[in-house]
Amino acid sequence: MNRELLKKILNANLDSLKARSRTLGDYLYKLSAEDYWDRLIPAKVTGYTLRIERGGSVKSVNSGYDPFKEAQKHLDKDLKARVSNDLSIIHYFGAGLGYHLKLMIESLGDRAKIVLYEKEPDWLILTFSIHDFTAEIDAGRLTVFLDGIFDSPPEFSRSPNDLLWAHPVLWVAYEKFYNKLMKSIILSDPAPKLSVLNIIIYPYSAYLNLANAVSQSLKDIGYSVARCADNSADIRQSIFANRPDILFSLSFSARIARFADDMKIPYVCWELDKIMNEAYVPDTLSPYTHVFTTFSDDTGRFEKAGANACYLPAAPDILLDDNYELSSEELKSYSCDVSFIGSPLxxxxxxYLNLIDTIRKAMASGDAELLKAGQSLIGALRRAIERQEEFSGINVYKLPELLDQELKADAPPSLFSFSKQSLCNIIAKQCCGYQRLYYLEKLSPVNVSVYGNEDWINVKQDHLLYKGTAEFDREAAKIFQASKINLDITRI
Structure with a gap:
């Protein structure tokens, strides 16, 4: 990494900002003192990691991938769908690493002005260190608003054709910030009168707490939110009763995608923490389905089926209230060198265990052919799992091809109606459980506080300290804040 080049780009951007707003420019200049650059840690040739230290917490951002390629893949398509010929203002929330912002500016040229809203000055410093925005700032095509530095967002004449652009996950991560700005921009005069956006949320039980947070955040912004239960009849009834503008779910649902296509309603889903298993993708989807996933290998599969897919390589800060401070009791309870939240599976x-039990129950009938088929299938599954374990230590996922090889080698009779993909997804958690314990064992003798279900009681590793369950959102956030290091072992 060329530190001098980054400083040169940053200083040029800040000079342009000072010409437009001395308050903002001077503030960012003070923050970007020499010690700031010591927090830029060289990593791979293709990227770097920035440690952002604010309010006692540490956030890490990794750009060790080709973000321009990923961003450009979807941006042109999104702009063509959303940007009208007479667009004048884009309200852009959250700088991130600046790649989408830079590509949007290059794609639009002089067609629109962009107002960038941010609450973390470190993000602005990072963005302005990577990309040269001097021409856009000098020409007035890019205006920057930093929450906390100005009392209110900049005033612009507003039009129904204005575009609001935000990373979808940030609706939750920046709940209070967005609540204030969205109301100022959308709901107050002279903003255009907008109809209330009706949203139906389909919450999977595994993400119930997060679904509640998303629901409340959308309500705070001014949307109307309804919930539906986990059955086709209720989903259909909710659609007819509420006449929603958008269907939304945490994790992809093929049923909702089908209903959305039938009724010509946009369906938005967030694919969250798959473990080793791949997302289930039907052969055919419609453009009414919009998938946001943190796993780049899934985007191509959704796009091939016909859906709109977006790769989101960054995760939001799970602590919704950035001003929250741990009490002395909480700090004492949650403080540790290393923590991990999750199941040992x-x-x-x-x-996988349920599958083996099902096969054995079928074999118990005593039928010779069924007994042979069951033994053959169980053997193929076990060998595939054992072979995947050899690759888990180097973080390589080969389970689909290994399972395919074992099934072909053993050629079990087709008396069990399992597809290869479903078998692979079923046994993936067994492989992931092995990988989690493999990495945790390598940390010995460092003590690790683990949170999850009671399976941890049966894990015989003296350096693992089982602390009980943890609520997904609020308690997990406290653990993240109090831990010196929090492990994320979710998917290869």
């Missing part, structure tokens, strides 16, 4: 939430 030994018995609870392990579909």
């Amino acid at each position: 030994i018995a609870t939430n392990n579909d």
